[in-house]
Amino acid sequence: MPTGQVIKTYNGFYYVLEAGKELTVNAQLLSCRLRGRLKREKGAVVTGDMVEYELLGDGTGVIEKCLPRKSMLHRPPVANIDQVIITFAVKEPDINSLLLNRFLVLAEWSDIPEIIICLNKLDLQGDVDEAFMKPYVEAGYRVIFASAHDGQGIDTIREMLKGKVTVFAGPSGVGKSSLLNAIDENLGLTTGVISEKIKRGKHTTRVASFLPVSTGGIVVDTPGFSAAELEHLDKALLAEYFPEFRPLIEKCYYNTCTHSHEPDCGIKNALSEGLISQERYEAYLSILQTILDRKKAY
Ligand SMILES: Nc1nc2c(ncn2[C@@H]2O[C@H](COP(=O)(O)OP(=O)(O)OP(=O)(O)O)[C@@H](O)[C@H]2O)c(=O)[nH]1
Ligand SMILES: [Mg+2]
Ligand SMILES: [Zn+2]
Known part of the structure; x- marks a missing residue:
């Protein structure tokens, strides 16, 4: 049976890249459904899973089996990744330490080999607030200060991505998709606006998807979420x-x-x-x- 990797899922469809093919910006993906017994099991197949599928006559496929996972991020659900960059903005939306800690705990729960913190929108603040981040550095986390708008930190992130699969996770509107566009302009991801009143994002990215970075590595852009399920x-x-x-x-x-x-x-x-x-x-x-x-x- 052919095997492949789920690159994204949307509306009950699983978009699979055939094993051995390279993930490029316009790679051909096979749209698959799940076999009934997999459908009944919640989370049986998620983005990033390696799967076995059967090809149907109409050019679509049916996923028959999920192969063992190398790693699994529970929130947002993504399989077979090497590292996660927990992304926040210094402002708009404001960061607070409890929220950051909630996201860190969710990532730690998943047992991902590498957890990194990225603070974006540094252009809105002027200088780096080293004191605010000290507890996290002391806890062993690598912290990157960045701005998708003025480009600081982007080269550092680009280097970290090489040879790895990296998930960008964090609240809506912190600039995950914007950072990815700054890292590789070929990605052309849709970015949102921040609501004027409540200074929050508007959930622009709707699905998690694997994306190739032209300078090396694979990134996973994900929808913003609130980390409410602890x-x-x-x-x-x-x-x-x-x-x-x-x-x-x-x-x-x-x-x-x-x-x-x-x-x-x-x-x-x-x-x-x-x-x-x-x-x-x-x-x-x-x-x-x-x-x-x-x-x-x-
Ligand atoms: N000033 C400033 N604004 C930024 C920066 N990065 C992103 N933004 C703005 O923040 C808003 C949200 O950016 P997105 O990239 O859509 O945020 P996201 O984290 O992908 O949001 P979701 O897809 O909703 O989870 C947009 O208006 C961006 O222009 C930055 O470094 N500085
Ligand atoms: Mg986004
Ligand atoms: Zn004790």
Whole structure:
């Protein structure tokens, strides 16, 4: 049976690039439907999946099987990627640390080899706010300051993309599609406007799609989203999603420690010694509360 990769999905169709063919801007894609049993299973096939399909007489196909995934980003759902660039804007829409932490936790939950933070629209702010980003740098994240409008940071991002599959994820309107157009003008992605009143994006990008970058690498532009679904996470694993908390967990007195009210907690001790940031710890508590509230609702 032929195999290929799902490059994007739209309206129940899965657009597949035949194995062995190169992804180019105008590559021929095969439109496929899912076999019934795959349809019934939510998330059985997502963008990026390697699949086996059957060719029908009319030039379309039917996906029969999803092959094992190398990696899986849960939000937005994209398979077989190497890194994710969590993209925010310094302004319009404004960044806040809780929202950034929520996106980071979602990415950590997915176990993606490399998570990078990109702060776009630096042209609106003037100078780089190193202090705001310090906790994230200390947690081990690479942070890139960029502007799709004046071009700063673009060369750095372009270098990072070579030889990899990179997802750009983040809220609507932060400039994910604009950054990609600045990286490679051949992409010609549609970009939106920011609503005057609420300074938010208008969900311009509608589907996640794999795109070839002419200077090397594959990028995945994705629709903006709000990172509202954290209540589904396992509270016992939450601290693991903060990389700088990981080595501290084993120092907790209770092995069921939630690092909130318990005495002799490795994370709270590190906090009082100034070894981890107050902001990150507060984000942890806030997300923990979201998970606990959800459990109570049942
Ligand atoms: N000042 C400034 N504006 C930018 C920059 N990058 C993007 N914008 C503007 O921000 C708006 C939204 O940009 P998009 O690229 O559509 O944002 P997006 O993240 O792809 O949004 P969704 O597709 O809705 O998720 C557009 O009006 C862009 O012109 C930047 O670096 N500086
Ligand atoms: Mg977009
Ligand atoms: Zn603890």
